[in-house]
Each structure stands twice: as structure tokens, then as C-alpha cells.
Amino acid sequence: MDSSESAGTQGVSLEELQLAARNHGMPLEALRYAITPVGLHYLLIHYDIPVVDPDTWRLEIEGLVERPLSMGLDELRTRPVEDLTVTMECAGNGRARLEPRPISQPWLLEAVGTARWRGTPLRPLLEEAGLLADPVELVFSGLDHGHEGGVEQNFQRSLSVADAVESGAVLAYEMNGQPLLPQHGFPLRLVVPGWYGMTNVKWLTRIEAVAEPFSGYQQVRGYRLRLEEDEEGEPLSRMRPRALMIPPGDPEFLTRERIVKLGPCDLQGRAWSGCGEVVSVEVSCDGGRTWDHASLDSAGPAPWVWRWWTYSWTPLSSGRFELCCRARDSWGNEQPVDAAWNVGGYANNAVQRIPVTVVD
Numbered sequence: 001m002d003s004s005e006s007a008g009t010q011g012v013s014l015e016e017l018q019l020a021a022r023n024h025g026m027p028l029e030a031l032r033y034a035i036t037p038v039g040l041h042y043l044l045i046h047y048d049i050p051v052v053d054p055d056t057w058r059l060e061i062e063g064l065v066e067r068p069l070s071m072g073l074d075e076l077r078t079r080p081v082e083d084l085t086v087t088m089e090c091a092g093n094g095r096a097r098l099e100p101r102p103i104s105q106p107w108l109l110e111a112v113g114t115a116r117w118r119g120t121p122l123r124p125l126l127e128e129a130g131l132l133a134d135p136v137e138l139v140f141s142g143l144d145h146g147h148e149g150g151v152e153q154n155f156q157r158s159l160s161v162a163d164a165v166e167s168g169a170v171l172a173y174e175m176n177g178q179p180l181l182p183q184h185g186f187p188l189r190l191v192v193p194g195w196y197g198m199t200n201v202k203w204l205t206r207i208e209a210v211a212e213p214f215s216g217y218q219q220v221r222g223y224r225l226r227l228e229e230d231e232e233g234e235p236l237s238r239m240r241p242r243a244l245m246i247p248p249g250d251p252e253f254l255t256r257e258r259i260v261k262l263g264p265c266d267l268q269g270r271a272w273s274g275c276g277e278v279v280s281v282e283v284s285c286d287g288g289r290t291w292d293h294a295s296l297d298s299a300g301p302a303p304w305v306w307r308w309w310t311y312s313w314t315p316l317s318s319g320r321f322e323l324c325c326r327a328r329d330s331w332g333n334e335q336p337v338d339a340a341w342n343v344g345g346y347a348n349n350a351v352q353r354i355p356v357t358v359v360d
Helices: 003-010 014-022 028-032 073-077 122-129 161-166 217-222
Strands: 059-063 069-071 082-089 112-121 137-148 151-160 170-175 189-191 204-210 242-245 258-261 265-272 278-284 307-313 319-329 352-359
Touching: 028 242, 028 265, 059 122, 069 122, 073 112, 073 170, 082 170, 082 189, 082 265, 112 122, 122 161, 122 170, 137 161, 137 217, 151 161, 151 217, 242 278, 242 352, 265 278, 265 319, 278 307
Parallel strands: 059 204, 258 352
Antiparallel strands: 059 069, 082 112, 112 170, 137 151, 137 204, 170 189, 242 265, 242 319, 265 307, 278 319, 319 352
């Protein structure tokens, strides 16, 4: 029996508990905030939080460029400024509900948040550096350093030149109107709208234009959809559509199951996708057997920002119910009722299920 199989039958391991204590999700009641308060925004840190001296820190733009750039934080702040509201979700969100459970940060559904980022757009910096004709990718390197998969590494991810430019990526130095906190990537991080969180490299220190596809661990092994360990797999990129509901009523302390009083009940939540605008949200009050359309608010400031939805539910009797919700985006993607398993437990956007006891 391998580690993933044993985890599915023996519960959360000590190693997973250590990860869960270091990282945190957004409590689902915080879906009420259009902009997630910084302290409630989800957080995943692969290695240790680096201590960075802002007076000596530099960003280097190098590789296949005509004019390599090196600049400090004060110089970056003199560049054109862009404010960007972005919903960001961890690619592993929902992995803890897969069976057998992949061994990693045991996310349930809370690995998401929406923030207002301020920084300087990436594209003008690339134009100033002057990309040569042959780069195929840009490699983004953070200062966080550790070991994973038997490889010593700094956290690094790459984007094709086209994705980096066309995504509207920003090099952010503020979050919700304040300088980045250490755990969120101070002094600078990459923000790529619509892409899963691993793309948004924190503690950014170098951007390198390269002629060959990047072969670092996080690119070719760490974040890929694979059914077997030895598969090459499919790279993760944009967020799949997801709707989440604010759990109604009151929670039972340990199980978090909800207790709702008999009578009209307003169900509310948020929905997002990195693959086009969310165009519909459906709600089921019988565990996914039947579905009805929820009301969506007007579109947000950009297609990658979550949308508020509401649904009026009036249970006809007391008893146990299972509430579900699902989203569909403008590219035609819809949340599945059940998720397909993969080695890393990535992109699990199966519908949310909330057990509810209605009492008279």
C-alpha cells in the first residue's frame, strides 16, 4: 500500500498536520467580503518565509534581453502603477476530499481569496529590457529556498512569453492598500490574473528570458495533472470554475455541520473562473439530484474576479439536507459533481456539499 492509499484510510499524518499549521485557508464565512481582508486571505508557503532587507533587495531582469535591468524597490515604485483586483485559488484546493487522499497540504475548500494588488505592469519592463527574438519562456525566481522531491531549489515557475504579456501580469508591492506582509511575498511578488496560485511567485528576485522550456521541479513535476507518478502529465495553468456557498445557519463546533431553523433561508456565496467570466450558478438542496438557478450580481471589474450569487431556499420540513452549488463559465466549463482523481490532488473543483440539519 502506498502513502496516498494509507492516508485515505488512516487519517491525516503528522507531516500533513505540520503543513496545515503553517498555512491557512479563508474561513468560508469570509466570502461575504468582496475584498478578502489580508489576514483571512488563503496562504501557502512551500519553504521558510525569507527575511528580506528592502534596502539591499534587487529585481534582476536578464537572460535573452538586449538591456538587462537591475532595480530596487524605490525605483520600481517610480514606474507606471496599476491596481488589479484578482481572485486567487491554490491549485490543491479540495485535495483533502479526494480518495485516496494525495499527501500534501490538506486543503478542504478554503484555499482562496480576493485581493486588490498594486504594482507595476510586467509588459513595460519587458519592453524596456528588450526581449530578443528567440525567448520561449520567462522564468520567475523567488527567494524561498528548500528541498522538495529530492531537489534543492528556490521556488521557480515559468510562463510563455505570450502568457506573461497577454495575461496582464503585475509585479505587486502592495496588497489591499498596504505593503506586502512577509508571508505574502514582501517586497515583491508576481500576480497573474486567472491562474492558479503557484504561478504567482512570491519574494520575486529574478526574471530570466530563456530559449528552452524551463525544466525546474515546480514546472515539470510539482504542479502537473498526472494519474501515475511516472507520467509526464499536463501542466496546470488557469483556474477551473468553482462556486462556494457561505455555510448557512450555525455550526456545530467539532463537525462544523450546520443547524438551520425552519423557514426561509437565504443562501449566498461567490463564484469564479480563470477561463472566462462566470455566467451561471446553480444550487441543489437535495445533494445534487435536482438543480435550480441562483441570482448572479453584475459582472465584476474583470472576468477573473469572483461574482456574488444568492438563492432563496425554504425547506418544507425539518430534517437533514445536503446543499450544493456549481458554476459555469463563458468558455463552457462547468463544475463536475464528482472530481477526477490525480496524483497531486490538483484542480479538484467538484461541487461543494454542506450537510444541514433543519430544526423546528
